[in-house]
Amino acid sequence: MSDQHRSDAPDTDEKRSSRHTAGAFDIRNFIGALLGLYGIILTLLGLFADKGYDKTGGVNANLYAGLALVVVAAFFIGWARIKPIVVPEHVEPVDDDPVRPAPKRRGSGH
Incomplete structure (x- = not known):
């Protein structure tokens, strides 16, 4: 019975590989790349x-500013890399806000 229970439980590695992260589009990667580029040039x-x-x-x-x-x-x-941002699988659409300056969404009948 314990073997059956163990096989029904989700595996942590399987759970970890199924989550979707921001990856290269994480803002920390862009900031790190720009600071690194400027740092290399200054060094x-x-x-x-x-x-x-x-x-x-x-x-x-x-030299010192570049190394920093x-x-x-x-x-x-x-x-x-250590703590990636996990993107949710499903996001509910945002309802129209009457005070936002963007154009209003039209109904499905138009």
């Missing part, structure tokens, strides 16, 4: 371009 400028120590008080600002942006980008992308 490369800090390494290879004119350091501009006279403007920054002896600090390589491009790369770290923050890794945080955002890691956060999106």
